[in-house]
Amino acid sequence: MRFHYECCDCNSVYQTDEVMYLCPSCEKENTDPSLMRKGNLIVHLDVDDTDLLKDKEDLSIYDFFPYEVPDHGAFPIGPTPLTTPIRLREKYGIKNLTCKMDSALPSGSFKDRASQLIIGQAKHHKEDSIALASTGNAGAAMSCAGAAYGVKIVLFVPETAPVNKLMQSVLYGATVVPVKGSYDDAFALSIAYTDEFGGINRNTAYNPMTVEGKKSVSIELFLQMGKKVPDVVYVSTGDGCIYAGVVKGFLDLYQASLIDKVPQVICVQSNESNAIAQAWKTGEYNTVKATTVADSISVSSPANGRMAVRYINETKSWAVEVSDEEILSAQLELAKEGGMFVEPAASCAWAGFVKDKDLLLEKYGKDVDVCVLLTGVGFKDMAVFNGRVSLPPSIENSLEAVHKRFNSI
Numbered sequence: 001m002r003f004h005y006e007c008c009d010c011n012s013v014y015q016t017d018e019v020m021y022l023c024p025s026c027e028k029e030n031t032d033p034s035l036m037r038k039g040n041l042i043v044h045l046d047v048d049d050t051d052l053l054k055d056k057e058d059l060s061i062y063d064f065f066p067y068e069v070p071d072h073g074a075f076p077i078g079p080t081p082l083t084t085p086i087r088l089r090e091k092y093g094i095k096n097l098t099c100k101m102d103s104a105l106p107s108g109s110f111k112d113r114a115s116q117l118i119i120g121q122a123k124h125h126k127e128d129s130i131a132l133a134s135t136g137n138a139g140a141a142m143s144c145a146g147a148a149y150g151v152k153i154v155l156f157v158p159e160t161a162p163v164n165k166l167m168q169s170v171l172y173g174a175t176v177v178p179v180k181g182s183y184d185d186a187f188a189l190s191i192a193y194t195d196e197f198g199g200i201n202r203n204t205a206y207n208p209m210t211v212e213g214k215k216s217v218s219i220e221l222f223l224q225m226g227k228k229v230p231d232v233v234y235v236s237t238g239d240g241c242i243y244a245g246v247v248k249g250f251l252d253l254y255q256a257s258l259i260d261k262v263p264q265v266i267c268v269q270s271n272e273s274n275a276i277a278q279a280w281k282t283g284e285y286n287t288v289k290a291t292t293v294a295d296s297i298s299v300s301s302p303a304n305g306r307m308a309v310r311y312i313n314e315t316k317s318w319a320v321e322v323s324d325e326e327i328l329s330a331q332l333e334l335a336k337e338g339g340m341f342v343e344p345a346a347s348c349a350w351a352g353f354v355k356d357k358d359l360l361l362e363k364y365g366k367d368v369d370v371c372v373l374l375t376g377v378g379f380k381d382m383a384v385f386n387g388r389v390s391l392p393p394s395i396e397n398s399l400e401a402v403h404k405r406f407n408s409i
């Protein structure tokens, strides 16, 4: 598969086989930290190649990848389960409602999709190490993939990062480097590291292959649904990298004439981390002070914000903001009425669907086909239950105590 890069902001095109990160000219404009960064690159597959996909019988997600990925089975990124939540379908009166459980991926989050393609990129360029900065799921996903393929992973983290989130990466054998500084400092050091020591840098959105890898979810969904796509897809959003990946997958299917309409992809943010939703509403690309409890989507300066806004507009979609209380009750609702245990960053997408349900019924009618993307497993963030959910007290080991307990309910 051949590809080229296009700058999301100035639309410059770069025809190169080299690894590229940001658009060299827009990157220079990133001097004001109160504004979202410019210069993210979009990976475009060449049209001649995608034309061939239309009539391919055994189509797979890998047909759409710019790099070959070796030994998929070593680190399988799908297909993840597509649940048909019968109780929730009935509750909300939408019979074609599904949830895509990317929480079931090897490291427990959607980030595995990007990490697998980065392995392909590293192998193609004969690099044997990958560096990144992350405080959570991206670091764990890259470390997990590194363990599976035998690629060295160097992970820079701010020293204040939550220990439980880093433990997974340590266990996978990554070299974890705590930095006396902020996430931005760790980000900059990871770039200095790859400049000095070589290897691939996998920083979210900085490496355009992260968005490109994430698009596999949409192609997978298309294949799972018997070569069709939903009307509407809900996506939890922080940096806007998953959001852009989901849209990109549908755009590639459209480019290959495999679908004749691109679904509306709804960007769901916490109102306490709403930089992208606000930029979409106001046209101003300001950063915010993020404080949401859903830590994986707590982002003050979205690394892929401008591309996410561009795609919201291009697909005539919209952004919806939800409160932290709505995110937390969505988490419990999914668990108790759907049997789906996800972290708050993932239940944010469900909260967005719940908020929009009347709008969906009005816009599309009760046959609307809706898919909610669930991006991370609940075990990732158990601290969120402190003070909210507790274990009941023990009873004596006797039948009498059982009677006492149940008669008192």
Ligand SMILES: Cc1ncc(COP(=O)(O)O)c(C=O)c1O
Pocket (backbone or CB within 6 Å): 109, 110, 137, 138, 236, 237, 238, 239, 240, 241, 242, 243, 296, 297, 343, 345, 346, 375, 376, 377
């Ligand atoms: C579980 C989960 N959901 C959603 C997101 C949001 O993705 P993005 O930051 O690309 O918008 C993240 C990002 O870390 C995540 O870990």
